[in-house]
Amino acid sequence: MAGVNLSGIIKRYGAVQVVxxxxxxxxxxxxxxxxxxxxxxxxxxxxxxxxxxxISEGDxxxxxxxxxxxxxxxxxxxxxxxxxxLYPHLNVADNMAFGLRIRKMPKDQIATTIxxxxxxxxxxxxxxxxxxxxxxxxxQRVAMGRAIVRHPKVFLFDEPLSNLDxxxxxxxxxxxxxxxxxxxxxxxxxxxxxxxxMTLADRIVVMNDGRIEQIGTPMxxxxxxxxxxxxxxxxxxxMNQMKAQLTETGARVGASEIKLTGAINGNAGRDVIVGIRxxxxxxxxxDQTAALPIQLDLVEPLGSEALLHGRFGEDPVVFxxxxxxxxxxLQGVNQVHVPASLVKIFDAETGRALRLEH
Amino acid sequence: MDAALLGLSxxxxxxxxxxxxxxxxxxxxxxxxxxxxxxxxxxxxNRANQIxxxxxxxxxxxxxGLYLGYPVFETLRLSLIxxxxxxxxxxxxxxxxxxxxxxxxxAMRNNMLWLIVVPxxxxxFGLLVAQLTDRIGWGNIAKSIxxxxxxxxxxxxxxxxxxxxxxxPEGTAQIGVMNAVWMSFEGGIGSFIFLKVFPIILILxxxxxVAYIGYIVLRMAGGVWVMxxxxxxxxxxxxxxxxxxxxxxxxATANLPYGEPQQWLTIxxxxxxxxxxxxxxxxxxxxxxxxxxxxxxxxxETVEAAVVDGANPFQIFFKIxxxxxxxxxxxxxxxxxxTVLKIFDIVFAMTNGQxxxxxxxxxxxxxxxxxxxxxxxxxxxxxxxxLVSPILIWNIHNARKEMR
Numbered sequence: 001m002a003g004v005n006l007s008g009i010i011k012r013y014g015a016v017q018v019v020x021x022x023x024x025x026x027x028x029x030x031x032x033x034x035x036x037x038x039x040x041x042x043x044x045x046x047x048x049x050x051x052x053x054x055i056s057e058g059d060x061x062x063x064x065x066x067x068x069x070x071x072x073x074x075x076x077x078x079x080x081x082x083x084x085x086l087y088p089h090l091n092v093a094d095n096m097a098f099g100l101r102i103r104k105m106p107k108d109q110i111a112t113t114i115x116x117x118x119x120x121x122x123x124x125x126x127x128x129x130x131x132x133x134x135x136x137x138x139x140q141r142v143a144m145g146r147a148i149v150r151h152p153k154v155f156l157f158d159e160p161l162s163n164l165d166x167x168x169x170x171x172x173x174x175x176x177x178x179x180x181x182x183x184x185x186x187x188x189x190x191x192x193x194x195x196x197x198m199t200l201a202d203r204i205v206v207m208n209d210g211r212i213e214q215i216g217t218p219m220x221x222x223x224x225x226x227x228x229x230x231x232x233x234x235x236x237x238x239m240n241q242m243k244a245q246l247t248e249t250g251a252r253v254g255a256s257e258i259k260l261t262g263a264i265n266g267n268a269g270r271d272v273i274v275g276i277r278x279x280x281x282x283x284x285x286x287d288q289t290a291a292l293p294i295q296l297d298l299v300e301p302l303g304s305e306a307l308l309h310g311r312f313g314e315d316p317v318v319f320x321x322x323x324x325x326x327x328x329x330l331q332g333v334n335q336v337h338v339p340a341s342l343v344k345i346f347d348a349e350t351g352r353a354l355r356l357e358h
Numbered sequence: 359m360d361a362a363l364l365g366l367s368x369x370x371x372x373x374x375x376x377x378x379x380x381x382x383x384x385x386x387x388x389x390x391x392x393x394x395x396x397x398x399x400x401x402x403x404n405r406a407n408q409i410x411x412x413x414x415x416x417x418x419x420x421x422x423g424l425y426l427g428y429p430v431f432e433t434l435r436l437s438l439i440x441x442x443x444x445x446x447x448x449x450x451x452x453x454x455x456x457x458x459x460x461x462x463x464x465a466m467r468n469n470m471l472w473l474i475v476v477p478x479x480x481x482x483f484g485l486l487v488a489q490l491t492d493r494i495g496w497g498n499i500a501k502s503i504x505x506x507x508x509x510x511x512x513x514x515x516x517x518x519x520x521x522x523x524x525x526x527p528e529g530t531a532q533i534g535v536m537n538a539v540w541m542s543f544e545g546g547i548g549s550f551i552f553l554k555v556f557p558i559i560l561i562l563x564x565x566x567x568v569a570y571i572g573y574i575v576l577r578m579a580g581g582v583w584v585m586x587x588x589x590x591x592x593x594x595x596x597x598x599x600x601x602x603x604x605x606x607x608x609x610a611t612a613n614l615p616y617g618e619p620q621q622w623l624t625i626x627x628x629x630x631x632x633x634x635x636x637x638x639x640x641x642x643x644x645x646x647x648x649x650x651x652x653x654x655x656x657x658x659e660t661v662e663a664a665v666v667d668g669a670n671p672f673q674i675f676f677k678i679x680x681x682x683x684x685x686x687x688x689x690x691x692x693x694x695x696x697t698v699l700k701i702f703d704i705v706f707a708m709t710n711g712q713x714x715x716x717x718x719x720x721x722x723x724x725x726x727x728x729x730x731x732x733x734x735x736x737x738x739x740x741x742x743x744x745l746v747s748p749i750l751i752w753n754i755h756n757a758r759k760e761m762r
Binding site: 084 | 657659660662663664665666667668669670673677678681682684
């Protein structure tokens with residue numbers, strides 16, 4: 001078991017640079033999730049760690065050893081692929097044994113390792129089957145089993161759940177989490193699904209356009225996004241972002257003003273973006289809340305909660321509120337309240353978060 | 359009429375006739391026989407649609423029946439009668455006469471030799487080229503060049519290779535490549551390495567390969583049939599090893615006639631291989647194209663998974679790629695086998711079966727059209743069909759499995 005250190009990792013395809021300098025330290029036993037929209041370079045970064053892509057510049061260390069020029073097989077990493085990548089001509093047991101046979105592990109040892117792993121993953125009854133005769137979830141388990149039997153230093157996951165249906169995905173997500181708790185192997189996990197990232201990660205790395213936007217624990221990222229991209233990426237529905245202008249006492253959005261308690265610090269007049277999490281609003285004013293007049297045009301009940309779609313000034317907004325078992329009283333809502341301390345302010349030009357002192 | 363004009367008009371009449379047949383037969387079906395109107399419109403449409411496929415299939419079935427189906431039965435009949443005895447039924451007399459001929463058994467032996475060597479070598483070369491050209495920039499150019507012999511007729515290829523094997527009297531310039539190379543060997547150390555050491559290494563590695571394959575087959579677990587297969591494979595590999603050792607001895611002790619131009623096609627036994635080279639040269643392109651497509655069809659992720667699992671390029675090729683395209687390899691192999699069983703043109707054009715190069719198809723041609731012995735000729739044709747049929751059926755079975 002070991003840490004993974006990336007410093008200044010750059011990937012170029014010919015003249016096109018797709019990853020622009022990644023610095024990331026994954027601690028031992030840590031579960032780090034790389035998340036971002038498609039094409040943000042997260043998979044490329046993972047493949048560089050695996051050794052499937054060459055590193056154009058920068059240093060990759062696994063367990064303190066520089067790995068740039070080391071062949072994939074000598075990096076002692078195991079990878080779970082998006083499409084499972086099972087060997088179609090081998091049965092489940094042989095699929096898992098392939099890497100071990102290549103490494104010339106003694107036969108009896110292979111047999112016990114596979115039996116143990118199959119037990120953990122609930123595959124014991126399927127060992128003689130071919131991948132074609134397995135369901136999606138079972139295939140995914142075999143792919144993970146193939147990684148586990150090797151007892152590698154690092155697990156790499158490349159969007160392993162994206163081919164599963166929603167229900168199975170939730171189930172497998174929990175299973176991966178449980179496995180990690182049990183085995184404690186350093187893991188790097190790539191996904192575009194922010195829910196997966198939030199639920200699985202010890203730390204999340206949000207990537208965009210070949211750069212890291214922010215690194216932190218799920219709650220850090222959720223509570224204190226450093227910019228509008230991270231704010232918009234995590235959370236469901238995403239954070240509402242409205243164009244505004246700072247005044248001496250708050251932020252003006254269109255005709256209305258959100259009173260802010262924090263010090264504006266001479267920033268009055270500056271163009272900003274106001275960010276409000278959908279779940280932070282209440283229907284009734286409280287202590288130190290700012291009122292937001294909204295034009296409601298749709299109520300979506302989700303059960304215990306409901307989504308309020310509407311407009312605030314010119315910007316479309318979505319808020320989440322509790323239903324208390326009935327949505328009739330939500331139809332007439334024309335104003336929501338948000339605690340001033342939970343309102344985020346971002347610079348309109350750079351999208352960076354502005355720290356207001358409360 | 360001019361030949362080109364004749365050919366052109368044949369094409370026009372043929373293609374036009376096909377189009378006209380399909381157009382007018384469908385027109386007749388829809389307008390006259392079952393018009394989709396009146397009180398039975400729905401029923402008529404259904405009936406017309408039931409008949410339509412037969413309109414399309416009929417010409418092919420008719421042509422195949424007339425030129426393929428009927429000749430089979432006619433040949434069977436001819437093989438059982440004697441035309442010189444006023445078409446009297448003679449039972450298997452023709453077959454017995456044929457089995458008593460040494461030339462027939464020579465043809466059988468040669469056909470078996472072709473059957474073992476050509477499909478194996480063509481498929482192996484095709485696979486090798488397909489794999490080697492897969493990732494390189496000029497791979498497609500290389501593939502195009504290797505595929506080109508496919509466009510040459512067997513007779514054309516034979517003419518080319520006849521020139522390669524050509525011999526001129528000693529002292530004159532050799533126009534055949536083989537003899538030009540041969541004349542450069544003079545019996546020194548270079549000749550010793552190329553003509554003694556190198557062939558011996560080649561034969562020994564062949565023997566080692568056969569022995570290894572036999573060993574792998576012997577270790578396979580399974581039921582009664584596998585036991586039979588194991589026994590056959592073991593005996594075969596032992597036989598091959600014995601042959602190889604004999605060949606090594608032969609090569610080592612052979613007294614090579616340095617400095618004399620050789621008539622390559624008249625050297626018994628080896629001339630068979632010189633003929634096979636022609637077909638291998640042609641069929642490698644075919645195997646390469648099909649196998650190249652199959653290799654491209656392998657999911658890239660399985661290869662990457664193997665890379666991460668620690669497999670080296672050879673292990674990836676033999677343990678990941680080849681097993682995944684095995685069905686295609688089998689189809690290619692059997693398809694070439696069919697071509698080989700029917701091989702005629704090359705032998706006909708190059709040696710005409712002389713110097714112990716006879717094959718079944720040429721033997722049949724000899725009997726039918728030169729000796730005018732219809733009985734024995736037809737009997738040999740039946741033998742060829744008997745050999746081809748099981749492989750053909752297996753091939754179709756495999757190809758269908760592929761398509762599913």
